[in-house]
Amino acid sequence: MFAYYLELGLRSLKRSPGLTILMVLAIGFGVAASMTSWSVFRAVSGDPIPWKSAQLFVPQIDMWGPSGRDPDGEPPNAMDYTDAVALMRDHRAKRQSAMYQIAPSVVPTGAGKHPLNVSGHAVYSEFFPMLDVPFKYGSAWSASDDTNRAQVVVINSKLNQKLFGGVDSVGKSVNLEGHEYRVVGVLDHWNPQPRYYDVVNGGGFVIDADDVFMPFQTAIQADIPNDGNTNCNAVPEESGFVGLQHSPCVWIAYMVELDDAAAVQAYRTYLDGYARQQQASGRFSWPPNNRLRDLPAWLESQHVVPSDTKVSLLVAFGLLLVCLVNTVGLLLAKFLRRSGEIGVRRALGAPRAAIYVQFLTEAGMVGVAGGVLGLLLTGAGVASVGWVLPKDIADLARLDVSLLALALLVAVVATVLAGLYPTWRASNVQPAWQLKSN
Amino acid sequence: MDIRPIFAALRKHRIPAGLIVLEIALACAVLCNAVFMIGQRIGEMHVPNAIDEAGIVDITVQGTDPKLAAADVPRNLAALREIPGVTAVAAVNIVPLSQSGWNSNVATGPGELLKKNTPNVAQYLFSRGGPEALGMRLLRGRFFDDAEYADSQLGVSYLPGGHVALVTQSLAERLWPGQSALGKQAWIGDDNHYTVVGVVADILRPDRNGEGAAGFHWAIFLPLSPASVLNTYIVRSNPGDRGRVLRDGIRKLEALSPNAVVKGQTFTEVRDKFFADTRSMVGMLALVCVVMLAVTAFGIVGLTSFWVGQRRRQIGIRRALGATRGHIMRYFQTENFLLTAAGVLLGMALAFGINVYLMQHYELQRMPMYYLPAGAIALWLLGQLAVIGPARRAAAVPPVVATRSG
Structure with a gap:
């Protein structure tokens, strides 16, 4: 019976090709626009480390007091040197790392080669296991390297390719800002988007992955300055990078790993205790006002998803809605034109259900055709978002099976939904009246 | 022209008429907001900058x-x-x-x-x-x-x-x-x-x-x-x-x-890089507007054609009773005008509502009021253009249709 309905539908669609093409085009465009925006939105709002994001937390300490808070009472979104180092020393979480952005210049070995700027972060050794950073060669440095300010670095595979031609370079040396550092590890491809461990710098989405990581205290000692944002509530009293370390300016990102609710509670208590201790010592003249957000809540609070992306998603769904209303209208026009045919079928004994199946089949066929067109246009859309959207975000939008399946599903479900009302009207056709008037 | 018969006819086709109104309302709402956002972003790209933009290059030396x-x-x-x-x-x-x-x-x-x-x-x-x-x-x-x-x-x-x-x-x-x-x-x-x-x-x-x-x-x-x-x-x-x-x-x-690492660029390149995101957003919004207007226009063509097809007999009778082609044309044009009017009225309210929502959630500015009538006029024109084809076909129905049964 279904095959018969398919044939009927095909015949009916062929009878008015203009109307059919209109419907398919409308569905195709609507689906393509909304799916392209959706792929971008999904890319930027996705969880960058889904298996672990619930255990990663970002602490914030209110070291500026009431005058430095946002209107909503939010403390600064980064740490000053004093607090970051104190928290690292106390070491109360399972794993933790303070970090700051660096941009040292690398001098390649071999004459005639130009030095190049690389970007990276100065971190603690626990950074790598905490974020499940994949290594291709070697491993992270050790906790004792942190305390001993060892002259070691971890580089990514891109820099390894550039400097050493991609071979296992563990043990070789790299010249950063005129000093030699020993390579202890080479990362496998790792460029999480958003770059969740430091979203304060670069707004979360950065095209190029960090090339180099070095121990935090090693970088401080080597005077490698902060390349990220620095925010001050007062002018530092001393100049230079050392002055920055002694100032209340915030420029350090911080992340901790806490396994369960009890650990989170314990860490909260610890942070409040720390702030109260600062209050007692006279450094803070206000009660504790700390925050401890898990990673998804932190990304939300920092508005990592650009509002333009959300607006374009809304606009695209508006377009899909217009296309759907359009399809309802056109299907209605199509189905009602055939009241004579419906009258005959009903008079010959077809129940209402049969009329439903027949017309929903036809609507579904339009949906599939629209969906296939939508797929092609989505493919073209995702491929061309590069010139429509910021490069760093466009790079993230990818076509995958789930997106294609979703596009097809949206098209079919939308069209069948759009077909419901016209079908209901069609099935309500009075057979006697139709037969009489003909 | 007497518009009472038009209302009488529309009452018999509440749902198709309602669909056209809804479609135009949605299109009007999205269009007003999208064009407003486009205008704002183009304005952003043209804020004055009193330096010699065309003549300067900048070269940075690091390290x-x-x-x-x-x-x-x-x-x-x-x-x-x-x-x-x-x-x-x-x-x-x-x-x-x-x-x-x-x-x-x-x-x-x-x-x-x-x-x-x-x-x-x-x-x-x-x-x-x-x-x-x-x-x-x-x-x-x-x-x-x-x-x-x-x-x-x-x-x-x-x-x-x-x-x-x-x-x-x-x-x-x-x-x-x-x-x-x-x-x-x-x-x-x-x-x-x-x-x-x-x-x-x-x-x-x-x-x-x-x-x-x-x-x-x-x-x-x-x-x-x-x-x-x-x-x-x-x-x-x-x-x-x-x-x-x-x-x-x-x-x-x-x-x-x-x-040292030496990098340089012309100021024009600096400016282009800064506004790349803005330009792309304008492109995407413009694309959505064009597609939406096309879909709306085709929707009007489709529904009106269906309508004309359904009413061939009435048209034939009117023609037989002395109505000219012009009368028939004008009938469908007026009908479209009334439907569009209802649509844009609803659409302007919707556009305003969407703007207020976007203002609260996405740091958008208030849309100047003149966008609403401008959007209304655009859709009126679109409706009238879309209806010309079907109305012509209606006017071409010969009076003899009235004498045929069914």
Whole structure:
């Protein structure tokens, strides 16, 4: 019976090709626009480390007091040197790392080669296991390297390719800002988007992955300055990078790993205790006002998803809605034109259900055709978002099976939904009246 | 023309009529908001920037020894000045629209920084010749003299030790509304203050830094003797020469500091990079508008055609009773006009609602009221264009149809 309905539908669609093409085009465009925006939105709002994001937390300490808070009472979104180092020393979480952005210049070995700027972060050794950073060669440095300010670095595979031609370079040396550092590890491809461990710098989405990581205290000692944002509530009293370390300016990102609710509670208590201790010592003249957000809540609070992306998603769904209303209208026009045919079928004994199946089949066929067109246009859309959207975000939008399946599903479900009302009207056709008037 | 029969007919086709109205309402709502957003972004891209945008290139040198800057900077400037076609050069700390900022809060008196809501301002530092190299336009007062450049050293906390400053017109108006800024003191921190000696036409800052559209022109300019923070060279020439000047400049600076990373670009490239996101958003919104208008127009064509098909007999009867082709045409055009009118009325309310929602959630501005009637007129025109084809076909129905049964 279904095959018969398919044939009927095909015949009916062929009878008015203009109307059919209109419907398919409308569905195709609507689906393509909304799916392209959706792929971008999904890319930027996705969880960058889904298996672990619930255990990663970002602490914030209110070291500026009431005058430095946002209107909503939010403390600064980064740490000053004093607090970051104190928290690292106390070491109360399972794993933790303070970090700051660096941009040292690398001098390649071999004459005639130009030095190049690389970007990276100065971190603690626990950074790598905490974020499940994949290594291709070697491993992270050790906790004792942190305390001993060892002259070691971890580089990514891109820099390894550039400097050493991609071979296992563990043990070789790299010249950063005129000093030699020993390579202890080479990362496998790792460029999480958003770059969740430091979203304060670069707004979360950065095209190029960090090339180099070095121990935090090693970088401080080597005077490698902060390349990220620095925010001050007062002018530092001393100049230079050392002055920055002694100032209340915030420029350090911080992340901790806490396994369960009890650990989170314990860490909260610890942070409040720390702030109260600062209050007692006279450094803070206000009660504790700390925050401890898990990673998804932190990304939300920092508005990592650009509002333009959300607006374009809304606009695209508006377009899909217009296309759907359009399809309802056109299907209605199509189905009602055939009241004579419906009258005959009903008079010959077809129940209402049969009329439903027949017309929903036809609507579904339009949906599939629209969906296939939508797929092609989505493919073209995702491929061309590069010139429509910021490069760093466009790079993230990818076509995958789930997106294609979703596009097809949206098209079919939308069209069948759009077909419901016209079908209901069609099935309500009075057979006697139709037969009489003909 | 009597519109009562039209209403009578529409009452019989409530659902198709309702669908057209709904479609037009949605299209009107989305269109008004999308066009408004497009307009805003295009406006953003054309904010004035009173420097010689077409004639300047900037070259940044990184990785040199900061202790040698006092000698390096004059040497580099002299080398760049020798390039044929170069009219002015200067070393600066930041470049407009470069997205890498240097900002301070500026107050009109000491101790105000924490108490008052002080504006966050881009802090430009430049060596002698800065105003000429950038092509700044002086509105009141004067530029710096040689002694003021020579006296200004970078002190503690990266603030120059000089005592004079230039401000943009917008910043002058923000700090001292309704007064002359000349001779006033601009405070950065509680210890450093600068006498305003000149007001210049508005220049953009490297980024908005959270100060929104109003603060995009808040900038202060301080003179500085050669220092390591002045690591970007502004080289000005005729627009036709700038490609060659850029290449020569990079080559010269690379030769002078072989261990440094030297990068350069024209200011046009800087501007394009800054507004790339904005441009792409405009492109995507425009695409959505075009597709939506097309879909709406085709929807009207489709539904009206169906309608005409259903009413061939009535049309035939009217024609047989003496109605001209023009009457039939006008009937469908009026019908479309009424449906569109209902649609745009609903659509304007919806557009306003969406705008209010976007304002609350996405930092959008209020849509000026004239967008609503403009959107209405656009959809009226679209409806009338779309209905011409089906109305023609209706008018072509011969009177003889009335005599046929079924």
